[in-house]
Amino acid sequence: MSLEEKLSQLLNEQRIINQTIEAVYSEVLLLQKAIEERRAAKQFLEKYQTMEGEMIETLLPIGGGIYTESTLPAKKKFYIHVGANIYLLKNIEEALEHIDKSIKDLENALNERNKALNELKNRYDELTAMIGELYLKLQGK
DSSP: OOOHHHHHHHHHHHHHHHHHHHHHHHHHHHHHHHHHHHHHHHHHHHHHHHSSOEEEEEEEETTTTTEEEEEEEEEOOEEEEEEEEEEEEEHHHHHHHHHHHHHHHHHHHHHHHHHHHHHHHEEEHHHHHHHHHHHHHHHHH
């Protein structure tokens, strides 16, 4: 394989890795957002759990970044989405357990994506060095 062909191959691999880095980074951002949302839900549930016999004023999202004022009753039951449009009615302790598990699963996924991202960045840096060396060899011809 000629130096030009090798250079072309390395540049192509570098381009593909760069695209993959961007895709994985987008996944990392989505996972971070999902974790933040669940932590906020957990914080709400923990506060709500301490309120006995009270009504709580809150904002209820109706979509598109629009909210309406709402009052939650003292009944502390929550519908938990378990997939395929199936919801289970759970008490607050079960809801908190579900959120904790969800956060843990998301954090594990985030750690895996961060690990993959670091590996991709390392390979990108290796390719950059190899490409630089090939350019120098080609210029020396």
